[in-house]
Amino acid sequence: MQNQTSSTPPTEPQREAAPTRRVRTLTAPARRFRTPLVTAGAIVAVGALVGSGYAAQSNADAAAARVAETQALALAAERDSVQDLEVDHGAVLDVRAEQQAKDTLDVAAGAIAAAKGKADATALATSVAALDSYELLSPRKVFELVDQAKTQTGQVTKAVAEADRIAAEKKAKAEAEAKAKAEAEAAAREAAESDSGSDSGGVAAPSAPANPSAAQAIARDMMSSRYGWGADQFGCLVELWNRESGWNVYASNPSGAYGIPQALPGSKMSSAGADWASNPATQISWGLGYIADRYGSACGAYNTALSQGWY
Structure with missing residues (x-):
């Protein structure tokens, strides 16, 4: 076991780690230099944001001011328009009142003139x-x-129309009465002329007496x-009352x-005098x-008496 002592120097692993430390040593300053740059960039960005915020706020204020100005102008225009309409409406009323008054006065004057002697x-x-x-x-x-x-x-026109209607009737x-009377008189004259030459049977009318009595002379005149x-009528009258009373x-x-x-009856004659x-x-x-x-004539009465016995 002791014979298997490793030949690898114990310091080799440390050599491999040394560069790592150097890298770290070298990296640390780099980080220190990067921090100010980031900070500066952030400051610039924040400034930009703040600047754009102020600009947006200014634009909004300007727009609001323009809107307010527009509204004020519109309100003023509307106020002027209402005032103009009020003035125009008053003028229109004056014109209408004058025209209606003139028209009404003209018509009323005609009605008053037509009402004279006919209506109140x-x-x-x-x-008026x-x-x-x-x-x-x-x-x-x-x-x-x-x-x-x-x-x-x-009302006056209606009253005048009613008065005209009554007057027309x-x-x-x-x-009509005058016409009927005229026609009756004409017919009587025609009948008298027709009867003066003959009686109902075609007999000639009686002639007037040559020497009438006093009563007959009164009648003739x-x-x-x-x-x-x-x-001719006198002759018929003389003959008629000869038949009735002999005069x-x-x-x-x-x-x-x-x-x-x-x-x-005889008393009818009182209408001609009390001494009837x-x-x-x-x-x-x-x-x-x-x-x-x-009968319209003496001969008419005479012919009637001849035909029916009385007149």
């Missing part, structure tokens, strides 16, 4: 007087008066002056007829009026 336009005239000063009134007051005047104008009725009847002022019959025209019972002129006046209204 006092209330409308009062409103107030609205006539529209230039001194607020638009709101003008619009109130316009509405009031329009309502009253409608009265006029039409009067015209009265019929001529009142109705324009001539000798006796006191003639009567069982039916109650009385006097020359044989009024039934004894005055031939009063009786003749009533009898001629009755014949003219009922």
Whole structure:
């Protein structure tokens, strides 16, 4: 065992380790030199970051300022626009109030003129007087008066229309009555002319007497002056009342007829005078009026009496 002593020097392993220590010895200074470099780099990086932070903050502040400025300008513009709108709205109201007042006054004036003698336009005239000063009134007051005047104008116009309708109906009725009367008179005259030459059987009308009695003379003059009847109608009248009463002022019959025209009852003749019972002129006046209204002529009454026995 002792003979196997190793021939390798004991110091060889130490030689191999020596370089390692030298390396480490040499590496340590290198590390010392690297530390300042890293530190400097970090400082530069931090500075860069800090610098960029300040720059970002400045940009943000500028942007915020621009936004605030824009908002302020927009608000100012909006305020100006609202003020302009308020001014414009007031001007529009003034124009509308003036135009409506003028239009309403024109229409109301026409209604007041049309209402004269037909309808009461006092209330409308009062409103018109107030609205006539529209230039001194607020638009709101003008619009109130316009509405009031329009309502009253409608009422007056309706009243005028109703008055016109009633007047038109009265006029039409009067015209119809006048026309009917004219036609009746024309027909009576035609009938009298037709009957003056003949009776209902074709017999010639009676001729007037050459020497009429006093009563007949009264009748002749009265019929001529009142109705324009001539000798032909006088002949018919003489014959008619010859048949009825013989021209006796006191003639009567069982039916109650009385006097020359044989009024039934005799008291009807009181409308011609209080002396109807004894005055031939009063009786003749009533009898001629009755014949003219009922038959249109003396010959018309005479022919009727011939055909039916009475008139």
